[in-house]
Each structure stands twice: as structure tokens, then as C-alpha cells.
Amino acid sequence: xxxxxxxAPRRALRALRRLVPRGYLFTxxxxxxxxxxxxxxxxxxxxxxxxxxxxxxxxxxxxSVAGEGMGMGxxxxxxxxxxxxxxxxxxxxxxxxxxxxxxxxxxxTSTSHFLTLxxxxxxxxxxxxxxxxxxxxxxxxxxxxxxxxxDRGVAVVGADFALSRDLAVGAKLPIxxxxxxxxxxxxxTLTAPDRFAIVPLEDARDLWLRRDPLLIQVxxxxxxxxxDLNSGAAVAWQPDQDPDALARRIQAAVRGVNxxxxxxxxxxxxxxxxxxSALLLGMGVLGxxxxxxxxxxxxxxxxxxxxxxxxxxRALGATDGDxxxxxxxxxxxxxxxxxxxxxxxxxxxxxxxxSRVIRQGQQLFLFSPRLxxxxxxxxxxxxxxxxxxxxxxxxxxxxxxxIRRGA
Amino acid sequence: MRVSAKxxxxxxxxxxxxxxxxxxxxxxxxxxGEIVAVVGASGSGKSTLLNILGLLEPLDTGEVWFGPxxxxxxxxxxQARVRGRAIGYVFQSFLLIExxxxxxxxxxxxxYVARDQATARREAVEWMERLGVAHRREHFPSQLSGGExxxxxxxxxxxxxxxxxxxxxxxxxxxxxHARVILSxxxxxxxxxxxxxLLVTHRAEAAAxxxxxxxxVAGRLAPPAGATGPVA
Numbered sequence: 331x332x333x334x335x336x337x338a339p340r341r342a343l344r345a346l347r348r349l350v351p352r353g354y355l356f357t358x359x360x361x362x363x364x365x366x367x368x369x370x371x372x373x374x375x376x377x378x379x380x381x382x383x384x385x386x387x388x389x390x391x392x393x394s395v396a397g398e399g400m401g402m403g404x405x406x407x408x409x410x411x412x413x414x415x416x417x418x419x420x421x422x423x424x425x426x427x428x429x430x431x432x433x434x435x436x437x438x439t440s441t442s443h444f445l446t447l448x449x450x451x452x453x454x455x456x457x458x459x460x461x462x463x464x465x466x467x468x469x470x471x472x473x474x475x476x477x478x479x480x481d482r483g484v485a486v487v488g489a490d491f492a493l494s495r496d497l498a499v500g501a502k503l504p505i506x507x508x509x510x511x512x513x514x515x516x517x518x519t520l521t522a523p524d525r526f527a528i529v530p531l532e533d534a535r536d537l538w539l540r541r542d543p544l545l546i547q548v549x550x551x552x553x554x555x556x557x558d559l560n561s562g563a564a565v566a567w568q569p570d571q572d573p574d575a576l577a578r579r580i581q582a583a584v585r586g587v588n589x590x591x592x593x594x595x596x597x598x599x600x601x602x603x604x605x606x607s608a609l610l611l612g613m614g615v616l617g618x619x620x621x622x623x624x625x626x627x628x629x630x631x632x633x634x635x636x637x638x639x640x641x642x643x644r645a646l647g648a649t650d651g652d653x654x655x656x657x658x659x660x661x662x663x664x665x666x667x668x669x670x671x672x673x674x675x676x677x678x679x680x681x682x683x684x685s686r687v688i689r690q691g692q693q694l695f696l697f698s699p700r701l702x703x704x705x706x707x708x709x710x711x712x713x714x715x716x717x718x719x720x721x722x723x724x725x726x727x728x729x730x731x732x733i734r735r736g737a
Numbered sequence: 738m739r740v741s742a743k744x745x746x747x748x749x750x751x752x753x754x755x756x757x758x759x760x761x762x763x764x765x766x767x768x769x770g771e772i773v774a775v776v777g778a779s780g781s782g783k784s785t786l787l788n789i790l791g792l793l794e795p796l797d798t799g800e801v802w803f804g805p806x807x808x809x810x811x812x813x814x815x816q817a818r819v820r821g822r823a824i825g826y827v828f829q830s831f832l833l834i835e836x837x838x839x840x841x842x843x844x845x846x847x848x849y850v851a852r853d854q855a856t857a858r859r860e861a862v863e864w865m866e867r868l869g870v871a872h873r874r875e876h877f878p879s880q881l882s883g884g885e886x887x888x889x890x891x892x893x894x895x896x897x898x899x900x901x902x903x904x905x906x907x908x909x910x911x912x913x914x915h916a917r918v919i920l921s922x923x924x925x926x927x928x929x930x931x932x933x934x935l936l937v938t939h940r941a942e943a944a945a946x947x948x949x950x951x952x953x954v955a956g957r958l959a960p961p962a963g964a965t966g967p968v969a
Binding site for chain 1: 756788791792793795812814817818820821822824826828830832835836845846848850851893
């Protein structure tokens with residue numbers, strides 16, 4: 331009986347000891363370490379996979395068009411100035427549903443423009459125009475609201491963007507000397523929009539002009555209006571249109587623009603992220619090997635450790651089936667306990683690490699339900715297999731031999 | 738239960754080594770309620786003989802019979818059932834299971850013989866009371882003295898009222914007082930229930946409690962040293 335005056339932590343420890351079968355604590359810990367390794371590596375692989383898939387989904391959801399001639403430019407559109415006349419020409423191409431002019435600027439001009447997939451971006455959108463990307467008809471808003479027609483001086487920020495700056499609805503966000511009121515925070519998408527600050531198109535044009543003195547010179551030369559200030563445009567296609575074919579038609583019909591073919595860009599993206607794909611495959615295999623070896627070794631050792639007990643039980647009349655049932659039952663319980671503890675450890679490590687790197691707008695781990703379910707199933711199945719293997723090895727011995735070896 | 742060994746032989750093979758013959762041509766019988774002591778020097782094959790008679794180890798040659806049943810050639814599963822139903826073991830090193838309490842160790846004997854577990858646990862407590870270890874029922878083996886552990890092991894051996902008790906140096910790790918308790922209980926089982934007892938021992942006082950003794954010398958039964966009776 332537990333004394334009423336016993337401290338709560340000690341009571342909790344006693345309760346835990348009662349739940350874990352006697353003599354199995356180290357086995358449970360051994361399994362937990364293996365599963366924690368598997369889940370942690372798996373969560374990093376999941377994070378990368380989701381990021382790459384998100385980028386792929388984005389590029390396959392729209393035809394991106396940029397102006398010609400300014401090199402890499404900014405953002406996904408990766409182009410120069412796309413003037414209003416060109417946008418009208420694009421809209422007139424057969425099969426085009428809508429064209430959404432955009433301005434994409436890197437938030438920090440000191441960082442490379444090439445790494446737009448991981449870079450924080452200021453994205454200027456016309457709140458009155460429908461979203462052109464068919465995979466992102468609307469971005470999920472976690473708090474506040476999205477942009478509305480007529481908005482000025484406001485921003486909707488991505489989840490990581492907000493977290494890294496402690497931004498919430500109502501907060502002020504200074505960008506290049508202009509203060510924006512945060513009116514919405516997006517839900518986590520685990521891809522590019524998590525790091526966006528989305529502002530009205532006109533505000534983005536102002537920012538661009540202020541940042542790029544060359545543009546001001548161009549404007550002073552005449553012949554340009556604010557409507558010409560677009561870094562690119564997202565093009566939506568009509569139903570039954572082949573986006574790749576339409577992209578090629580636009581390229582052929584409109585001179586002086588760079589058109590990305592969704593299928594080709596997706597392929598390019600996959601090629602450019604092949605290293606990450608290989609990395610995550612390696613991480614997954616490594617996780618399986620490390621976690622699997624640790625787990626199976628722990629369970630096998632735990633069973634072999636009891637070789638004498640098996641000899642005694644067989645002397646008392648236990649059949650091979652009796653022993654196998656007992657061991658499998660115990661292995662099931664121990665594997666479940668160990669894997670649950672391992673998942674807990676991995677979640678703790680993930681939360682700790684992510685709480686640090688989130689300040690740089692990053693997230694390293696993604697503990698998806700499928701990963702956790704796989705880890706639990708993997709641990710249980712491997713635990714059962716290891717226990718069965720060890721038991722079958724032991725029952726081949728005579729009871730006397732088992733007792734001798736276990737002595 | 739009448740126990741018979743007929744022409745029992747056993748060799749051990751080491752890796753790459755010549756087989757070592759441990760037992761050869763053993764013929765031995767023990768009747769209902771009889772206590773037979775098996776004596777001999779270390780390495781003479783006493784424990785191996787007991788293991789073979791108890792179906793803990795396969796024999797190479799010969800047969801073992803329990804009454805009318807030739808048990809040495811039964812399939813593994815059937816042998817396991819015979820072990821659980823018909824044989825109780827008392828070992829020198831007790832062989833209690835560390836992660837079970839004393840009571841659970843005793844009750845374990847009933848788990849594999851399709852007995853009602855509640856009844857078995859009640860009887861286990863009664864046996865523990867008889868042997869004076871009931872107050873230690875919730876303790877684990879590592880928390881018990883050697884004498885207590887052997888008494889718990891004895892309770893486990895007799896819980897299913899087996900017709901055959903095999904005791905391998907049951908007093909080897911005990912002081913005189915505890916040794917007397919165990920030997921007395923073995924004698925009581927033979928007298929009160931007609932249990933056949935085979936007792937391996939190198940202690941003269943233990944052998945003296947037997948109805949008769951047989952001596953093993955280098956794996957063979959030595960010729961009887963005169964009439965039946967304790968071996969000095």
C-alpha cells in the first residue's frame with residue numbers, strides 16, 4: 331500500500347514500474363532508444379519530403395510567366411519586368427483562364443536570389459484577382475483573414491514567418507522602411523508559403539521601386555506605368571487544357587517572356603532536389619537499420635537472458651507453444667511500451683530542436699501520423715519476430731541444457 | 738509410480754572432440770513410495786541420470802518407463818505433459834524465477850497442467866505455510882535466504898502432487914537444519930502419498946534417509962555393496 335504522504339513523483343515512478351513488467355525496464359529503454367532514432371530520422375525525412383512535394387505541387391498548379399531579360403530576378407517567376415501589355419497578350423491566348431500579376435521580392439536583399447524555395451519572400455498579389463494556382467485556390471488562414479480588395483499597408487504572413495518573429499494578427503511588420511499591419515497568419519503548409527509575407531500588389535510595387543534605383547531611372551525615362559511593375563504572373567488554364575501544351579503556346583504567341591512549362595519545371599525541381607531525395611532515402615534506411623538493429627538486438631538479448639527460466643518452465647510442463655505464446659505476449663507488451671517511449675523521446679527531441687531553429691524560420695522535424703504509425707508497427711513486428719526467433723532457438727535445447735546454459 | 742530405466746546410455750559431444758560417454762547400460766527401478774538415493778563421485782553421471790529419468794535430457798540408448806508407459810520415446814509435446822503432470826523437481830540451485838514472487842513461483846507449477854489457478858494458488862499458500870515460508874510469499878527470490886528458496890522450490894515441486902519426485906542434491910546449498918527439513922519432507926511424500934523419490938546426493942546423511950542406494954562409478958552402476966540399505 332502506498333503511503334498517503336509519498337511524494338507525487340515517487341508515486342508516479344511506482345505506478346510506472348507496476349505497468350512495465352518486472353525485469354524489463356532496460357529492455358524497454360533499449361527499444362525506446364532504437365525507436366527514437368528511427369522516428370527522429372524519419373521525421374526529418376518526412377519534413378524534406380513534404381517540402382519537396384509542396385514545391386512540386388505548386389509548380390504543377392500554375393504556369394509561371396516572367397519578363398525576359400533580367401536574369402534570375404526574384405521569386406518563383408525568376409524573371410524580369412513583365413509589363414501590362416504582355417499580361418494582356420497572355421490572357422488572350424486560347425486556353426488561358428486567368429492571369430494573376432505578381433511581384434515577388436526577397437525579403438532580405440543580402441541573401442541569394444537563387445534559393446527561392448527556402449527564402450523568405452515578399453509576395454505582392456492583387457486581392458481582387460482570383461488565385462491562379464489550381465492547387466492553392468486559397469491559402470489556409472489560421473488566424474485573422476486573407477487580403478481583400480482595396481487593402482493597403484497590410485500583410486498576411488506564413489506560419490514560419492510569423493513564428494520566427496512572434497507575429498500575430500494586429501502586429502506591425504516593418505519591410506524596407508514601410509510598416510505593414512499583420513491582418514492574417516497562414517496555416518502551416520510545410521512548403522514555400524510558410525515563409526511568405528503576402529502584401530497587396532500595389533504595396534509590393536512600391537517596395538520594389540524603393541529597393542531598385544534602376545527601376546526609378548527606367549520610369550523617369552517615360553513609357554512605363556505602375557501596371558507594368560510585375561516580376562511575373564501566374565497563369566491558370568481552362569478545364570480540359572494540357573498545361574504543358576498551353577505553356578508552349580504562350581511562349582510561341584507572346585514575344586519577350588519566359589514561360590515555365592509546369593511538367594518541365596516539376597522535372598527540373600525533382601532533379602535539383604535529387605540530392606535531398608537521396609539524403610532522405612539514406613536517412614530512412616539508416617533509421618530502419620539503426621532502430622531495427624537496436625530493437626531486435628534488445629529483444630533477442632532479453633529472451634536469451636531468460637534461457638534458464640525457459641528450461642525451468644519446460645521442466646514444469648511448458649510446451650514449445652506455451653513458451654512461444656508467453657514470449658510473444660511479453661514481447662508485444664514490451665515492444666509497445668518501448669516504442670511508445672521512443673516516440674515520446676523523439677517528439678521531445680524534435681520539439682526542443684525545432685524550438686531553437688524556428689527563430690531562423692525553420693522546422694526540421696515532421697512527426698506525421700503515418701510515420702508514428704509505421705514506427706509503432708515496425709517496432710512491434712520486429713519485436714515479435716526477434717522474440718519468436720530467439721524462442722525457437724531456445725526451445726531446440728533440452729530443458730537440462732537450457733538450465734545449464736542459463737546458469 | 739514405478740520408474741524403470743533400461744539400458745540407458747548417454748554421451749556428450751564437444752565441438753570436434755571425441756564423444757564422452759557419461760552413462761552406459763544403466764538399469765534401475767524404483768517402486769511406489771520408495772526413496773532411492775543415487776550416490777557417486779563428482780562426474781560419475783548422477784545428475785545426467787536424473788535428468789534423463791526426468792525427461793529433461795534425451796538419452797542415446799535405452800528406455801525409460803513410467804509404469805506401463807515408455808516415456809523416453811514420446812514426442813516432445815507429450816513429454817512436456819508428462820513432466821508437468823507426473824514429475825516434481827528439486828534442484829540444488831533452487832532454480833526459482835527471479836522476476837516472480839515466491840508465491841508465483843510455486844503457483845507456476847500449475848500453469849502448464851490445466852489446473853484451476855485459484856485452487857492452485859490456495860494450495861500453494863497451504864504448502865508454503867506447511868514449509869514455513871508463507872510469510873515470504875510476496876518476496877522475490879533474491880530477497881530470500883537459501884533455506885527459504887529451497888523450501889519454496891520444494892513447494893513448487895509438490896504442488897501438483899506428482900507421483901515422482903526427483904531431487905538433485907537438494908541439500909547441497911543448505912545448512913544442516915534446513916537440509917533436515919527438506920529430507921524430512923521428501924520422506925513424508927514417499928510415506929504419506931506413495932510418491933517415488935529419486936535422490937541424487939553426495940551427503941551420507943541424505944543417502945541414509947533413502948530406502949536403498951545405488952552407486953554410480955564412471956557412468957555405470959556399481960555392483961551392490963551387500964544387501965539393500967543406506968550407503969555409508
